[in-house]
Amino acid sequence: MKENYMSETLLKIQDLRTYFFTEAGIVKAVDGVSFDIKKGETLGLVGESGSGKTVASLSVLRIVPKPGKTIEGTIEFKGENLLKNTEKEMQSIRGKEIAIIFQDPSSSLNPVYTVETQLRDVLSAHQKITKEEARKKIIELMNLVGIPEAETRMHEYPHQFSGGMKQRVAIARALALQPTLLFADEPTTALDVTIQAQVLDLLEDLKKKMGMSLVMITHDMGIIAKMTTRVVVMYAGNVCEIARTLDLYERPRHPYTASLLAAVPRLDRKKTLKIIPGNIPNLIEPPSGCRFHPRCEYATKKCEEEPPKLEEVEPDHFVACYEWKNLTLSGETGKSE
Amino acid sequence: MLESNRAKGGRAGLPNRLRGFLGSSMFRYIIRRLLYMIPVAIGISIIAFITMYAAGDPVALATAGKPNLTEAVRKALTAYYGLDKPIPVQYLNWLANILQLNFGKSLYGGQPVNHIIGPRIWPTIELQIVSLLIAFGISIPIAVHSARKPYSKEDVTVTSLSLFGVSMPTFWFGLILIIVFSYMLGWLPSAGAAGNPYLWWGNSTLDTIAHLILPVTVLVYVSLAQNIRLIRANMLEQLRSDYVLAARASGISERKVVYRYALRNAITPAVTFLGIALGGMIAGAPMTEYVFGWPGLGKQYVQSTLNLDFPTIMGITMIITVMTLLANLIMDILYVYIDPRVRIR
């Protein structure tokens, strides 16, 4: 996993705010998020449900479902600010330059059309292509993602595939036009454990083959460890910590990150499972200041008042916490020594 | 060796394809359903038959207004209509006749029921089909448009009007239309299906159209209301689904996403509803036909039932029942073709 961490930036998100304007109130799902995605890297985007990781990726593609709306921020991609693009411009980017795969292939594939039709829809959305040319390309794609008997199976419907195979179809769809950036939103959560590894390996393989950047959105620290070189940790719509994966595991700087790491059960060492007390905060009326402060052992008065900004702790390691200097957090215990 | 049906039939012509179809599970399914329909139809006919008898002696009822008739005449009438035989026998006779498409003789004048029912079948079907096509044709675009901008002014208007439509007594709506467009404005005929007293608007086709407008409007409006509510609700659900999001994420144009992806999935459950709606329309014909004096089965049914004219009632009931069952069958078959997830065993 040697990557040149000085490599170029592919996508730069700055101060992104995406809110949902619901009847019950304004849900501040993504509230001031900034991070970069570098060319050719595998970036982890980690956090509990409700952290805003999915919404952030949807915001990049600008397909946040109503009543959501991105109200602030910039997203720089290949010299453009995506948030200023017209719908037509975005459509030519979606699927072609930036793609996304979702958690549950049973619901992300259209049940009434064959695999061939759906893949062809993507191809023809971006280029003029004949049925025959599409057919060839589709077989290629299906072979690429490891679906056997592509020629016959392309005429089948999603429900005729197993979970793992369905996800491969979804991956084929996402990669049909060789995007430079792929978001993978919990791609293995809905699959059997045995299949999970296969799909993850496939993703890694394809990423190398196609030279694209991959963003692994997950809450599973194991996947982070296996696949990513850099990680962004999110909590309740904010970014807590950004670091190289190794650095993150060896020396987490944010109490939340430490707790996340400590909450992973391990077989090789006996230890009590550390639980993070409390619940995910209400995003309509989030806690003041640092959103994690009600659950944080080390919170001070300042943490309650002002939300902390990302500071560079060491090269390529950023944290948004006032107390990082005073803490020596361990990923094992989740506490400071 | 496995060959697809296509490979077998190919260009070899009809016999092969027909053979293929006859051997297919779809064909067996249709046969099964048809066979299933028979006991249902028979059951319904028995219930109707028995109910009629609960009213009392048909001859007595039919001749209630004529006290001058002697006992002998009554007996003769009874024998003429075969009403002196025990009930089960009467039923079987009736059934046997029906299967030969002989609906017996009317108690209200003695005409063969076939002559009463015959000319009235087409007007009813005509009215139903025109209404159905227009209703579905209009409701889909409106529902889709509404679903794309939920709770917008347009949507709220549409939803309210729909709710209004569903709350209205159908026949009353017809009455109001007649009052306004026929009596007050004189633009359209108030009753009947054709000419009456003269051909409207010039020639006979236009005349038919002129007569169709009001009753079709009534049927369409009510059906529209139900359809729009259903399709709109389905569309809202589908537009929120993951595959729609994924389709958007692939760069597929919004138009395509809405119509090819979301609508396609939203319509599927509506097809089953179509079947029921069709059945409902067929059965609801009495109301509209009565108000507009439309010479169809529905209007005849109302009259016959009021007169307790057994044979005619039974005849119309059976025809309508069979029509409804067939409509349902067609819908079910259509459904199998539309939703690939449903496959016949």
Next chain:
Amino acid sequence: MKTENDKPIARQKRRSASQWAVAWRRFRRNKAGVAGLIIVLAVVFLGLFGDFFAPYPAFPNPHYLDPLYKGDVRKPPSATYPLGTDGIGSDVYSDILHGTKYALYVGVVVTIITMAIAITVGAIAGYFGGWVDNVLMRFTEVFLVFPSLLFILIFVRVFTLGAGVGTYFNFLGISVPVGLTIVVLVLAIFNWPGDARMIRGEFLRVRELEFVEAEKALGAGNRRIIFRHILPNILSSIIVVASLTIAYAILLEAAVSFLGFGDANTMTWGQILENNFNYMQTAWWAELFPGLAILITVFGFNLLGDGLSDALNPRLRD
């Protein structure tokens, strides 16, 4: 600083979190539903007290035709007759007021009977499953396929022949018209299968929820599970369906009466429409207003039903 266990979610004042309190709050926000409720309450009020402030008395009373005797037949709406007089010379406004109670009678009683049967059948089918379920579902399926209006007409016609038209029976001190009651019963007979299927569906759904398994594991008997656990959970669906059934029953009774099958001596709104059908050209207001009354009432119940549905079964956003 100690972590708190109770969230920033907890606010200063404690709001009741009971299912019903939450639903009521949601309902209050639903303007349409509230409008429906107001209409329904108004109708109920008129149903109970309308008879008292109608200027002219109800049908069998000879003064019913007073306008006729005054020479005011088929007069359009005016100051003396706010909604005009009808084809045979009665005051439309009074007629509508008197008819309100019949509409409510029909709506409520049909619904009660329908619900009683539907819940019983649906519960048995849905809970016990197996061949019981199969048989019951086949049975109700037939009703779905049936052209029910046709049969309703036959049944009503046949059964009202025997009954003394215009007679009443005494129920808890109120005299209830027999003819209308027959119509009510027939409507209920043909209405329950549809609702039974829905309730069965609900039973199936709730039965599969885990808490039922838990209850079983704790040793709860069938009856307890059905009454204490499943029923309360589907109560909301039942309420919604009930409200919509009332609307449907009123419409259907109007149709039946209009076609001439109703009790000619009971002046339901539908019956008024039937009486004035022939005078449509000369006294159209007599056809307009009773129908309007039906429309508004049914609309009210539909709004209410929709509002309740929204409040009790919130659709999950995002």
